[in-house]
Amino acid sequence: MKYLYFCVETNYTVVMPKVKDEKKVTDIHKAAMKLLIQTGFAGLKMADVAKEANIATGTLYIYYKSKEALVNDVYEHTRKEMVSVLLDSKNAVSGDFYKTFASMWLSYFNYCLRYPEKMIFVEQFVYSGLIDSTIIDETEKELKPLNQFIEFGQEKGIFKPLNVELLKAQMQGAVHDIIKVIHKKNIELSDTEILQCLGMSWDAMKRTF
Amino acid sequence: MKYLYFCVETNYTVVMPKVKDEKKVTDIHKAAMKLLIQTGFAGLKMADVAKEANIATGTLYIYYKSKEALVNDVYEHTRKEMVSVLLDSKNAVSGDFYKTFASMWLSYFNYCLRYPEKMIFVEQFVYSGLIDSTIIDETEKELKPLNQFIEFGQEKGIFKPLNVELLKAQMQGAVHDIIKVIHKKNIELSDTEILQCLGMSWDAMKRTF
Amino acid sequence: MKYLYFCVETNYTVVMPKVKDEKKVTDIHKAAMKLLIQTGFAGLKMADVAKEANIATGTLYIYYKSKEALVNDVYEHTRKEMVSVLLDSKNAVSGDFYKTFASMWLSYFNYCLRYPEKMIFVEQFVYSGLIDSTIIDETEKELKPLNQFIEFGQEKGIFKPLNVELLKAQMQGAVHDIIKVIHKKNIELSDTEILQCLGMSWDAMKRTF
Amino acid sequence: MKYLYFCVETNYTVVMPKVKDEKKVTDIHKAAMKLLIQTGFAGLKMADVAKEANIATGTLYIYYKSKEALVNDVYEHTRKEMVSVLLDSKNAVSGDFYKTFASMWLSYFNYCLRYPEKMIFVEQFVYSGLIDSTIIDETEKELKPLNQFIEFGQEKGIFKPLNVELLKAQMQGAVHDIIKVIHKKNIELSDTEILQCLGMSWDAMKRTF
DNA sequence: CATGAATGAGAGTTCATTCAT
DNA sequence: CATGAATGAACTCTCATTCAT
Structure with a gap:
């Protein structure tokens, strides 16, 4: 060697x-x-x-080859990282749906908490008009396992029977804005509070009707 | 004379x-x-x-006087409009907390649905680095009634006893991302589905522990 | 009335x-x-x-009708004023060449001392490239009496037998720069000092060979 | 390796x-x-x-970095050149005050005669309002030897006992305006005439009282 | 491959001049 | 005549990109 x-x-x-x-x-x-x-x-x-x-x-x-290419590559790289955090196989707790959800949610939440810049960057970039359309399709494909997970939850009667995209948006949007407000106002979150935030997401998605 | x-x-x-x-x-x-x-x-x-x-x-x-001034003014104007939609007195249903919440949520949701560009613009601009700091303070002040409403809900044991900023972020973030996904994927929402989205927000905030 | x-x-x-x-x-x-x-x-x-x-x-x-016309007119007006100060009939002391010279010199010097801006403006404008050529000719014509006065002094053997333009330049240039330095450095001149400056101009022009 | x-x-x-x-x-x-x-x-x-x-x-x-910076630098450069012409050590004729004065005066006069544009430029720029104030101070400092030379002449009883600034202005102003009139009217000066101009400056400064 | 001076199209901004009121 | 908002050509300056070294 x-x-x-x-x-x-x-x-x-x-x-x-x-x-x-x-x-x-x-x-x-x-x-x-x-x-x-x-x-x-x-x-x-x-x-x-x-x-x-x-x-x-x-x-x-x-x-x-250009500024656009550079920014696109930075985006692409960061986006991939975020997806891999979300879909990390370590999050899968076989046989326990809630635990798997919680693990996934916490992974993503903690990642965003740690790298708020990356999260903000990715979010902004989507609407910057600079993004390459092929990348959007790829994201779609890579996030399929998340869709499948949510659909599984719906089939089991755990999650609300809504358009999966709406459920995803509800979850991600809430996380993003919570991180942003924490970042903007320098709020310190205790572990308990993080779990309460997880609770909000779970309650939002959980079937109640 | x-x-x-x-x-x-x-x-x-x-x-x-x-x-x-x-x-x-x-x-x-x-x-x-x-x-x-x-x-x-x-x-x-x-x-x-x-x-x-x-x-x-x-x-x-x-x-x-400059490009920055123009963009700031457009932002300021739009932001004011959004706040006034949210806090429209017509939304207040005396004596019925849920109805008031629902009315407010629907006003805001429908406004964002109708003018997604405005919503996206306001969201992006906050993190653009072009914003005038005085405007941020003013937003804060104007949104106080919303804070008071949420705090009232917490005192009555209806909402989760969390930092108000987190509850607000949960609600707004979810709305924003739902609108964005609808906009991006050209999804058509039925009235029922809109109410289900409202349901998610309500469930997220409702006290369950 | x-x-x-x-x-x-x-x-x-x-x-x-x-x-x-x-x-x-x-x-x-x-x-x-x-x-x-x-x-x-x-x-x-x-x-x-x-x-x-x-x-x-x-x-x-x-x-x-234009910016150029305005500035030209201001120039023309000021220049006329300066010429009239220089050639004021009150300066003419019949039968006494030196007294006439001294009176003229002092009129001009005191005018420049009082309105240094005008003097500087007129001086600058000549080389600004904005001046109307007809105005230059007119100045020439109006200053003829001064030329005649100097030529008279030369004929009488009082002034140096040089190109009149050089004598004029020697006199005016010295006055202008003295005024400028006074103005720039906030120097206060006593009456004696002013007379000494007059002395320098007189000595410069007086025939010594 | x-x-x-x-x-x-x-x-x-x-x-x-x-x-x-x-x-x-x-x-x-x-x-x-x-x-x-x-x-x-x-x-x-x-x-x-x-x-x-x-x-x-x-x-x-x-x-x-800007138009102003460029013009300032051109000014600075030209001004330095003019000062170095005036104070060229070759002008110093040890033991002969007049010859030193004459040499210095001729150096400066001939330089201005050759580059009237530079002279006019420097003169105009001083009153243009674009000049950097630090440059003015520096000019002052660099011209000290000239002041000392004139003061020496005053101590020896050769020059008039006047404020040095007035003597300098008398000399420079006369030179500048003579050059300007030569330039403007396309006058050709013979060597004799140049020496006569020098004579005017010398007479102006020479003690007569 | 690495450099950074050079490029020039194009952006923000100014301001002499016009013209509807 | 007086007004000052409107105009748009023209200016200063920037910055993504190139290329000689």
Whole structure:
């Protein structure tokens, strides 16, 4: 292993043409995200992204063919992360529907609590007019397991028999706005309060008629 | 002398100098809103706003000293409208807490359903970094009656005993995302379905423990 | 007299078409001059001139067909004033060449001391590229008596036998820069010092070879 | 390893990134000066400067952050040149006060004769309202040797015992206006005439009382 | 691959001038 | 004549993108 690593290192540095630097991509992502939050789409300048990522402006265009492509990629990357958090297999508690729901909800809630910028960014971007339509379709596809889970709940008579999209929106919208208000007003949530928020989502979705 | 004065006065009144046109403000608002929805903040061009409002670019700057001022004013105006819809006195059904809640919720929901652009615009703008901080404080103040209503519900043991901000966020966030999904996927809601959405909000907030 | 004044007043206000208001011209001149000094040509805005003169922008264009025409007129007016100060018949002391020179020099110096803005304005305007060429010729013509005076001094062997334009420039240039330095550094000149400045000009022009 | 490092280093040095071009600064200066003379401050357009300097408008803003900064720098540069001409050590003729004065005066006069545009530009700019106040102070400081020279002449009883600023103004003002009249009227000066002008300045300053 | 100076189309804004009132 | 809102050409400045090094 050590030997191989060394070989690669030598190759990389001296002899072979340098391949696209994966670390740079990460740096650019971080930089772009940070500035996107601070300034919004309107204010994002490629020169600033480059400076924040400690590279030259020209270098940005080696990795992304345009500003739009860059922002789309940051979006795509962040969105994927959020989906994977939501659908993490660790959340699945076999045989216990409520526990699975709760685990999923808490995963998502805690992720948003920790990275509110990412959540806000993703939410805003959807309506920014900059998004690539193919990405929307993909999101749809990837979120199918969530739909199936909710439909399962409906079949079992646990969830309200409504259009699944409405149920999803109810859940996600509530989470998003709660995170936003927490973020905006610097509210500190105790574990109990988080569970109460979970309670609200559960009650909202639970069949009562 | 008096007579002469009167004549002059009359003349003066008839030949009145051109006055700033109130209709123009409305036209500009409409134009700006329309384009804001289509293009987002990044793409809003003053020249386009002017063209859409059928005035010259220079005229815009008679009414607003900058692009930022214009967008802020459109925001301010729209936000005020939304608050007034929510707190419309017609919604108050004396002696019936649920009916009052339902009426308020439906007013707001229907307004958002009818003008989803306005809702999306207001939501986005809060996190655009272009907003004037004084406006935020004012919103806070104007929404106090809503807080008092929710607190009243909590005192009566109807609503969950949580931080009021969390309850508000739960309700508004759900509404917003439901509207967004309806808008995005061109879903048609029947009256029954709207009432079911109201049901979700009510259940979410209703005390269950 | 009183009667006439009254008639005019009545006419003016009510019946007859208003003639161009002479006072307005003065107000505009004053306003334009004041701003010209403060901001230079680059910064002079017609709207500001109007505001300073307490009239509407449109009114300016009743009195002057363009910005250039206005500035030219202000220049023309001021220049005429300066020439008349220099060639005031009161300065002529018959039979005494030095006294006449001294009187002329002091008139001009004191005028510039009192209205440094006017002096600076006139000086700058000559090289602003905005000046009407006909005005230059006229200045030339009006200053002929000064030329004749200097030529007379040369014929009498009092002044140096140089190109008259050089002698004039020597005298005026010195006065202008002395005034400017006084103005810029807030220097207070005693009567003695003023006479010493006069002495410098006299010595410069006096034949010494 | 060392060898490889050396190779890389060499590569790096050969493929140097583009560096800010010193020649461009000169080109911009020349262009700006030329247009400044032709059009005055009012008419100077950045687009024209760029065209005249054979660069893109945007490039101007790499070198200067604003139009004002550009004009200030041109002024600063020209002013420095004028001061260095005046105080050129070659002018100092040890032990001969008159020769030193004459040499200095002629240097300055000939410089102004050759570059009347620069002289006019500097003179105008001082009263343009665009000048940076720090630059004025610096001029003051740099001209101290001239003050000391004049004061020396006063102590020796050669120059009139007047405020130094007045003497300086007398000398410079006369030079400036003589140059201006020569320029304006296309007068050709013989060497003799130049010396006669020098004579006027000397006589003006020489003690006679 | 990396750099960052150079580019120039295009954005926001100004302001001399006009014209309906 | 007087007004000042309206106009739009023209200006300054920005910034995504390119390209010589």
